[in-house]
Amino acid sequence: MPALVLIGAQWGDEGKGKATDQLGGAVDYVVKFNGGNNAGHTVVVGGETYALHLLPSGILSPGCTPVIANGVVVDLGVLFHEIEGLEARGVDTSRLVLSSDAHVIASYNRQLDKVTERFLGSRKIGTTGRGIGPTYADKMNRVGVRVQDLFDEKILRQKVEGALEVKNQVLVKVYNRRAIAVDEVVEELLGYVDRVRPMMADTALLLNQALDQGKTVLLEGGQATLLDVDHGTYPFVTSSSATAGGACTGSGIGPTRVDKVIAVIKAYTTRVGEGPFPTELLDEDGERLRAHGHEYGTTTGRPRRCGWYDAVIARYAARVNGVTDFVLTKLDVLTGWEKIPVCVAYEVDGVRYDEMPMTQTAFHHAKPVYEMFDGWTEDITGARRFEELPKNAQLYIRALEEMSGAPFSSVGIGPDREQTLELRPLLP
Ligand code: GDP
Ligand code: IMO
Ligand code: MG
Numbered sequence: 001m002p003a004l005v006l007i008g009a010q011w012g013d014e015g016k017g018k019a020t021d022q023l024g025g026a027v028d029y030v031v032k033f034n035g036g037n038n039a040g041h042t043v044v045v046g047g048e049t050y051a052l053h054l055l056p057s058g059i060l061s062p063g064c065t066p067v068i069a070n071g072v073v074v075d076l077g078v079l080f081h082e083i084e085g086l087e088a089r090g091v092d093t094s095r096l097v098l099s100s101d102a103h104v105i106a107s108y109n110r111q112l113d114k115v116t117e118r119f120l121g122s123r124k125i126g127t128t129g130r131g132i133g134p135t136y137a138d139k140m141n142r143v144g145v146r147v148q149d150l151f152d153e154k155i156l157r158q159k160v161e162g163a164l165e166v167k168n169q170v171l172v173k174v175y176n177r178r179a180i181a182v183d184e185v186v187e188e189l190l191g192y193v194d195r196v197r198p199m200m201a202d203t204a205l206l207l208n209q210a211l212d213q214g215k216t217v218l219l220e221g222g223q224a225t226l227l228d229v230d231h232g233t234y235p236f237v238t239s240s241s242a243t244a245g246g247a248c249t250g251s252g253i254g255p256t257r258v259d260k261v262i263a264v265i266k267a268y269t270t271r272v273g274e275g276p277f278p279t280e281l282l283d284e285d286g287e288r289l290r291a292h293g294h295e296y297g298t299t300t301g302r303p304r305r306c307g308w309y310d311a312v313i314a315r316y317a318a319r320v321n322g323v324t325d326f327v328l329t330k331l332d333v334l335t336g337w338e339k340i341p342v343c344v345a346y347e348v349d350g351v352r353y354d355e356m357p358m359t360q361t362a363f364h365h366a367k368p369v370y371e372m373f374d375g376w377t378e379d380i381t382g383a384r385r386f387e388e389l390p391k392n393a394q395l396y397i398r399a400l401e402e403m404s405g406a407p408f409s410s411v412g413i414g415p416d417r418e419q420t421l422e423l424r425p426l427l428p
Contacts, residue, residue: 002257003258008227012227013270013297020218021058023427024057027218030056036073038053038238038299059091062092067097068203069252076105076189106189137239138163143159157186226317229242236274263317263325265317273302289306310342316355327412330412338374342373376391407424
């Protein structure tokens with residue numbers, strides 16, 4: 001079997017963790033290829049809830065090898081904390097593999113993330129404060145620290161010295177903070193060496209060999225299409241490639257090996273942090289979506305902004321990712337509305353847009369053009385087949401599918417593994 005890519009279609013928190021966990025039993029490797037502990041995936045297995053940040057969701061499937069690939073930025077303190085938490089609950093994490101090329105989030109980058117946000121004031125991005133942006137900036141500036149550098153103290157020290165030479169000036173002179181000592185950073189990182197050694201590998205080689213042997217590899221994206229640094233709502237984005245293309249650069253698997261691109265999409269829309277959001281609801285409906293959907297961040301606990309389904313975004317995601325399958329989630333949250341609006345196009349300064357506008361300014365001014373659908377009141381969380389859903393729920397799903405640019409493969413009707421209706425098989 002070739003490689004499968006799974007990504008978010010909107011602004012994150014679509015339920016990628018649940019979807020990955022569901023496929024986990026049928027795949028051999030689950031690979032995290034971008035982002036870091038800015039991600040938060042809640043996975044519910046038989047009533048037990050797990051919150052994952054840095055570990056791929058495949059960690060919960062026995063027999064599946066979880067891989068943190070080169071495209072990820074790794075906070076080693078968080079990594080071992082998360083491993084210990086899962087081990088304490090009886091989850092075996094011993095198969096975890098970590099790329100020697102992955103970049104490490106150093107303490108100075110966590111600090112810089114927080115102080116730059118504070119400094120930006122009303123222009124802030126609303127980051128998770130985990131040091132993600134500054135660490136990717138170091139990577140692109142070619143002053144980053146990689147996992148393999150931990151094994152050469154001389155190089156590590158040189159790199160940290162080089163990075164701090166500039167960063168300390170910024171911290172002290174621009175942000176009025178204390179300077180960070182080179183020794184402090186080096187010692188913290190060296191403290192992880194013994195625990196990193198057994199899990200470090202050339203993950204690109206490992207994954208390509210696995211594919212050669214006919215194994216199935218699932219590449220799991222953190223964040224989502226509209227948070228992608230190239231294709232998202234820049235500058236209100238994260239700093240990595242969260243779209244399907246990022247799965248290749250972030251893992252070392254060539255595009256010709258990718259067979260399917262699965263996009264996870266909510267039956268409505270949410271966003272955490274700042275930035276434009278055309279279908280956002282600032283009224284009672286928004287409150288109700290937040291309450292019904294428990295829309296509070298897994299990572300920062302922030303209330304998520306909520307709005308109706310946006311088919312322009314779905315079509316955009318289908319296009320920039322080359323989506324072969326959509327996984328629709330959280331349909332159950334929409335139960336009880338008499339009418340459900342769906343955004344089918346935008347209007348900007350009197351002009352209709354059926355596709356994403358070219359500029360951010362236009363997107364900021366986009367007003368949703370809504371089509372109304374009839375709702376349903378029956379509890380759908382116990383359904384096990386599509387045909388068991390109320391007629392209006394079936395019509396809603398088929399209407400979304402029609403306007404979203406790729407077939408729907410499954411529908412989520414609750415957080416548990418069992419609460420998913422399969423429309424067509426994702427795996428052969
Ligand atoms: P991720 O970051 O994309 O993995 O998504 P999150 O885990 O941050 O947020 C999705 C939330 O919705 C989690 O709490 C899931 O348990 C939950 N969830 C996933 N699918 C469904 C569904 O179909 N219905 C309901 N009610 N909850 C779901
Ligand atoms: P998962 O994988 C939702 C958002 C932040 C902020 C912006 C930049 O759970 O879907 P960063 O810390 O990455 O520099 O923040 O991106 N963001 C997310 N929003 N889900 C996520 O991950 C996110 N990861 C980052 O809120 O607006
Ligand atoms: Mg999340």
